Amino acid sequence: MSRTLLVTGGAGFVGSALIKSLLTEYPDAAIVSLDNYFTGTPENHVNDPRVSYIDGSTVDIAKIWAGQGLTAPELVFHMGEYSRIVQSFEDHDLTWDFNLLGTKEVVKFSAGHGAKLIYAGSSSKFGNDGQDENLNPYAWTKAKNIEYIRNYSNWYGLDYAITYFYNVYGPGQITTGKYATVIGIFEHQYLAGEPLTVVSPGTQTRDFTHIDDIVRGLLLVARKGSGDGYLLGAGHEWPLLDVAKMFGCEYQLVPVRRGERTRGQADITKAMELGWRPERKLDEYIAEFVAAHPR
Template sequence: MSQTLLVTGGAGFVGTALIRSLLTEFPDATVVSLDNYFTGTPENHIDDSRISYLEGSTVDLAKIWAAHGLPAPELVFHLGEYSRIVQSFEDHDLTWDFNVLGTKEVIKFTATAGAKLIYAGSSSKFGNDGDDENLNPYAWTKAKNIEYIKNYSNWFGLDYAITYFYNVYGPGQIANGKYATVIGIFERLYLAGLPLTVVSPGTQTRDFTHIDDIVRGLLLVARGGTGDGYLLGTGREWPLAEVATMFGTEIQLIPALPGERVRGKADLTKAAGLGWQPENQLDKYIAGFVAANPR
């Protein structure tokens, strides 16, 4: 039986990689991407007749879906939210609109369709014994969405599973502009022959996860996951200054930024229960990148 799968944020970094895998893993399915193209881009579109790319806000999801006469989806992968920590102070209104108003409508739409929601939560909520969820507008909205999903399920019925991404990197990552990722920034500066900028003090740690591992985790959770707690990381902390030195070039410390957490490390217990383990390592990835781009 054919299926309809919805990916919000399907023209973004993670969404594009996910859609590519969905086409392989669900050969009889059609995939619908809804993206407002805030960080997503048409250049990420995959040329396949089984994909429909819709432009619009998640706030208007139900209206957009009805206007196109689409069948109810079986799976909804909700990746289309605002997803930057430091920038969320400046973009407070956007963070609220994308992550609160938009996600409320995605949850309602999914429940009405009788579909399963796979939600991309933020690992920022786990830092400092949970207190880090209050460090910045982004982390706070993401943490509140988790509460809302659980309550909505109890109030009205909703099949859901919640994943948490830890600093995703790999092909397709954003390397330019204010929404660039850490590894994307490092690669861009390296290729330009510039010092790699590291936010002070440089000892803060992150758990970096390859995009291929994230996508495998999402598919496993979609098939067999239920409820909260699927952390997708490597379980290893990398100090940011140490990561920068792996590129073998000069580094430059820049002033500390507001809202940044001190540590990040995933507990893989629940994801491992589905048979998921990370297969890619950051140091090997960087070594391969440097070898392919000698200076």
């Protein structure tokens, strides 16, 4: 292999989908996943000899890399962080360690090896004219990482591009447990014959992005992007109650959850300048799901 690519969080939802596409896009590359398996699972591993999976923390990335005797990576896709809003109040220490300590080491590691860093920022940064970045530990740590990456590049030199995900859904999403995604939860409840639980008041909006569109965006930003501001969303905000109604079954409102924002919609202008367009639509995806699983 003539090059090495690193994906942190490579055994997770987005990371595993990304690795599948990297194998096609970079046929001459060896791909390394570094994952602590907090939400990632061995079931997400891609069975290909060009992919290596390392169980470890991003805090120890430099030591782990040296211990494995690996060559310098050309690209570092940093997906391996804590990524839930409400739960970050309960998991404050984990959020701090994964997102601040871990990312500090990934940034230093990338710059030290001359690798381009592709960072998965959080759309929570943009809500309420930027004020929502202080709503919860997760959003705050993600916003601070953006500041740190930009400053580190100015201080020490770092080739980077920052993407922002908007409510990723699709095959491989987490459907159960406290780290499940919204669409994953709805799908699980639908299949179980249960009413869908919609957080009150139901009028709050989200922009939902299919995993295929996210991966295409990451690959494009890796090849052509530079700096901050690549928002990857569908550019459409859906009220959560309307999303639940698409499944055509009963639903019920549940209490408001701490730290959640009221609106979310991506400004995809900068990503579109690279030639990216979202291709998958949420309503069509749900219609296909319901048609494939009639109740």
